[in-house]
Amino acid sequence: MIYESILTSLSSAGKAHIAPFGVRERNGLVLIAPFRPSVTLDNLLETRYAVLNFTDDVRPFAGGLTGRHDWPLARASKVNGVVLASALTHQELELLEIKDDETRPELYFRVIHEEIHAPFRGFNRAQAAVIELAVLVSRLHMLPMEKIETEIDYLKIAIEKTAGERELEAWQWLVDKVENHKAAMTGGNQA
Template sequence: MPGWGPGDQRRQLRRKARPAPAPAARSPRRGVAWIIVILETVVTTLDEQGEPHFAAMGVVWGEETIIIRPYTNTRTFRHLHKHGEAVVNVTDDVLLFAKSALTHERLECEPAPRVHGVVLSGACHWREVQVREIAVPPAAASASRADVITRVVGAGTLRPFVGLCRAKHAVVEASILASRLRFLPLPEVLAEIGRLEALVEKTGGPREREALLLIRSHVERRAGNAGGRR
């Protein structure tokens, strides 16, 4: 891929990766014994030019199968539909989560060992996945979600997952709210972000505070563009 450095980065990442089991995975939509676990992650895909795209996204998590649920009008959906591969990154750095939710900033990343994609350098651990099935609602509107059912083909760990304090949880929730301004009343979003902001001030560090400033700026900019409507 153009722009990558020497191959030692890829070899180092491979040493931290491990192969994932690839049995005939069942869809979580079948049967009644499944416990659905939704994790907030950063999904990385590649566009037609091989440039990485970062999207904060809740996924249905599993060791063998992961369901990614992008909206059908997003880049993530288009990339998954065209290329069929992605990396699902788990991180406790909520500034990276906020940036991937609200900006198009290219974050620091490394080539993935087993799929055509990238691993977020700030990830704690990751799963490399390949698409098995894409289910799109009939007559899908622009706001519809697809179920992209993927098979885990690789996994790795970069560092321990420290955990989420109240401030980190607050940033994740505020990022999700800010990303849904098209669907939610602006006064409600502002009120909830104000409540979450207080948690960050009480228990957060520099990264959490920077993330909240990014979120607040995004919301205020969108509010200004809307001329105060909503």
């Protein structure tokens, strides 16, 4: 099972970095697997700490793929790290083991602290739709445009029926990115 989180990390100089990451549990540890190259990977190897933020604000997910990387943060409680202000819950992690790989190393962490900040208010289909489109946008260079457009047509139903303002904003950032990519491809073909 994979949970979609917002991973916050610090560089050795103390600069915060915010990126969406899917995480899984393996034998009581948290597995994070970044594709190289990755600022997050560099930070985790340098500082050995990560914070996983679980939030119902989908904008940091869409923002991570559309150049919107700055979100309000607070200090972590037990590790040298930062917490996303919109997190409903967060976990503070320490790196224990690394399985190195040229493409996608596996990093295993132990949870040393967790906090609950706000209640989970239930599933929302528009939030799930934004996450799905964010994953597609992260693979824009690998997927046929026709598949992405078919998926957008389907996911749009949940947006139109169930979105709030945050979901509409995040959805629009992703749709704009797809449109820009399409225009660049078409322009490239004509040149």
